[in-house]
Amino acid sequence: MRQLHIHARKGLGQHFLVDSTSLEASITAAELSSHDVVIEVGPGLGVLTEQLAQTAGQVIAIELDERISSLLQKSLSRLPNVTILNANILDMDISNLLQQTVPGPSSDYKVVANLPYYIAAPILRHFLEAKIKPQRMVVMVQKEVAESIVAASGKMSLLGIGVQIYGKPSIIKYVPAESFHPPPKVGSAIIRIDVYKQPAVDVDIAGFFRVVRAGFSAPRKQLRNSLAQGLSISPDNAAELLNKAGISPQRRAATLTLKEWAELYNCVTNTISIEN
Template structure:
């Protein structure tokens, strides 16, 4: 995908990327495929997407999973998402601050539906300025995800996956709950606007 469809979508809905919210929209189809592949998705999956932005990843998730719960803070984007994804009955758009909703509250009854009761996954292009709080929010929750595939700033990803001797508080606290793996490095040109 190139930047022109993203620019057209922003223009159509009278939107602009909000720097204060860390909005950088993924436009690289290869990276999108990499994310989807790493998440090992199936129709039995419930996926929580944090900061769905323009819904490019959301739409692709909806095509392959049982349920997508997308949580967006920017109300203008929420309106656009509800309109542009209305044809997907398996997508729920929530206008909220993800840090103010416990995962078990967010998921509600979905975890009791037998065909979706495999737990849930988090798949997201995280806003860089709140990566650590979001990771802690899910990893320390009562209802932890079975898998997280998140795009984070390069330095943050390297810190999270650091080996002993190079570990920081972030890497120790993350690795207490999970075994992080870096699956790809994403160039700035894969986003609009570039970070």
Template sequence: MGNPYITPGRVRAALNTLNLRPSRDLGQNFLIDAQVLQQIVAAAALTPEDVVIEVGPGLGALTYELVQHAGKVYAIELDRRLAARLRDEFRAAANLEVVQADVLRVDPATLVGAAPYKVVANLPYQITSAALRHFLEAVPAPQLMVVMVQREVAERIVAQPPDMSVLAHAVQFYAEPSIVARVPAEAFLPAPKVDSAVLRLVRRPQPPVAVDDVDAFFRTIKAGFLQARKKLANALPGGLAGLGLRVDKEAVVHALVAAGVDPNRRAETLTLQEWARVHAALGPLLAGARAS
């Protein structure tokens, strides 16, 4: 039997029954392409032993597939009407628990305890970065994430130097990302204004660089990108000042040279390893800046 939640007619009928107009603010674009669903499920490599957290299940098209393949599924839905409908539609699915909540306020540990789990979701676009960070920094973090995101965002996440961004560094610090499939806007109802992509994130056993303070490390990276068009010799002092840390340009240049990074380079050309060396070299300067 095919997925009964995937056809445009059924999606429209369900929305009419709920008297629900898809909300752009909530990122409510409903998938109507069965092939894309299969690509998501295949990328997640689900087994009957798997515990899965789904974000934004909507009308249940992906949920239907997840409960067929996984041992336990937690579907987190913000919209009360959709959450109630999901509970009714899947009342026979003993391995599904619908959680009506804002996913950014849900600690995964309250659902899965210390058990390994995967996140499989068609993420609402406006919370993509926040949701990725929420799970990647969680304890425990998912061993695997397979998520639908805007194509442009997916391409930024998998980028390599010289096309890095703060988001690419933030994700690649925790996981190895790859694009599984590119998805046209027509695969959704209503069709968004942008194409999408299925992104697969495999959790790293440990970060690729060792840093003394992860938050401070990312503040250093963010400082470099605040004025990304400038060379690091100029961008870093200005970026640090924007974060309330005043460091002399000459001292920054000395720190960059000590880290083996040409001060004339730009932020998007640095690797995580180079940023780790820059952060270590800047450490004493930043401590002094905070103290002052």
């Protein structure tokens, strides 16, 4: 980094991975072939980018920091299958990105990245909610975020539901702070998300998450109270909806499964309007 005259920017959540075993774990988990298109967000010093380029057919690296993107455009120019773009991934339409950078009609792609921790959740949602979703995501995130994403009912979170409705997540490897420069103040983990061809439950996604957000509006409260608060209805009406869905009004949001949320959503939409 010193030789390249680059200093990590705290405001962009920059912590550059320098541990080769973690890089190898990400590559292995992605199961890449020469036919794969890979989108990498936050390539940093380009170490993972180079590894991806050795296996994947094409690598599209999106870097917000103009200093780093300029450097990578020069240092990786020898790799014909690597494209470096200086942009904010959250401002990009994935369909347009693929049309502009990938030759041919195929829209299949994978995401492999060490995500900036402060916007990891929005980036995950951006890809999973895109019209054209990735086949698989292998990403480094904060340890607590990873555990929230893979949690089962009992420890479910809004983020966990937001990921699990679209794919099956698993933790590949825990990564200690000393694997980065500079070391972050939190632990990290590599997660893999195998994305479903269709969502896990057959619901209107926007309406479904309106109900889920309502249930998590006061996660420590019983559902009869949190759902009432989130949907602006009385606790008695909320309890009635929960009973219709076969869910005890005394339960808490973290204990519900995806199927139970879907059943609750159906009961809510058949009874009241949940438009914003």
